[in-house]
Amino acid sequence: MTERPHAQFAMTAQYVPLVFPPELLARLRRSVEIDPALVAHDFTDPRMRAALARTEVLITGWGCPRLDAAVLDAAPHLRAVLHAAGSVKGFTTPELWQRGILVSSAAAANALPVAEYTLAMILLAGKDAFAFRDLLRARRTFPCGGIVPGIGNYGRRVGIVGASRIGRRLIELLRPHDLAASLADPYVDQAEAARLGVPLLPLDDLLSSSDIVTLHAPQTPETRHLLGARELALMPTGSVLINTARGALVDHDALIAELRTGRLSAVLDVTDPEPLPADSPLFDLPNAFVTPHLAGSQGNEVARLGLTVVEEAERLSAGDGLLYAVDQADLERAA
Structure with a gap:
């Protein structure tokens, strides 16, 4: 990986400033090269396809599209997926694991x-x-x-x-x-x-x-x-x-x-x-x-999820291991 790997947001766009408020976004951008104005919600969009071609790290969250074989083929340099939410079941696919791509989740923070x-x-x-x-x-x-x-x-x-x-x-x-x-x-x-x-x-x-x-x-x-x-x-x-x-x-x-x-x-x-x-x-x-599904991260709590991802991005850029790596074998009995 380069010193500052190319990264791409993939989530519902309105959540980006909530999960990554200004101070966290600035810290994230010191570890990865990322454009906060370009947020993937549809990987078939031509702009997204061009961004994927150079993406090494995906910063995902609620609303991330499925990372199927077609998406992964369009992202030949992808090495890690850092998820700023809990479960990764909704968007990960067997192809992701088969290609040896690292996956991290903020489930512990949530x-x-x-x-x-x-x-x-x-x-x-x-x-x-x-x-x-x-x-x-x-x-x-x-x-x-x-x-x-x-x-x-x-x-x-x-x-x-x-x-x-x-x-x-x-x-x-x-x-x-x-x-x-x-x-x-x-x-x-x-x-x-x-x-x-x-x-x-x-x-x-x-x-x-x-x-x-x-x-x-x-x-x-x-x-x-x-x-x-x-x-x-x-x-x-x-x-x-x-x-x-x-x-x-x-x-x-x-x-x-x-x-x-x-x-x-x-x-x-x-x-x-x-x-x-x-x-x-x-x-x-x-x-x-x-209550209407309030227990999980809400309001100012979602920034804790962003902090978890920022810290993982810092470890990744430093060549250190991920602290919250997801093991595919654990997914079957995980939330």
């Missing part, structure tokens, strides 16, 4: 806000904050000074499903709190769970012994409806399900049936389908708290 959101929801759910907010709104008064039984976060049992980047970051964030965390993940053994500092349980045991269950597993054919009617029935009465992973991990018909009984509550940042149809009962059920 894990932090999701873990933070989840922690916030765990603590709020432990206080039953959403139900009491609605109660206060309805009554317009509430006796203050008394002790409310049945709530609180001291010793609250939190079951984490999936030791993904987000699941692991959540485990770290939970440590300062007096919560009892456990983990279910078929790819984790007892020794690794011990290193993470949490007991490893079979999924059924985790569901039946947790006050709060939070999902952090990837969406794969094996995890579709990971929680169906049988699994939801295992959760104790009064427990809470949090899903910030993928909506398809939960059978929504079964969940709605449970919510209608009032036995469980749910905090859902992802749904199936997404977005929900306007007539979905989840909008009106008092024990369902639904």
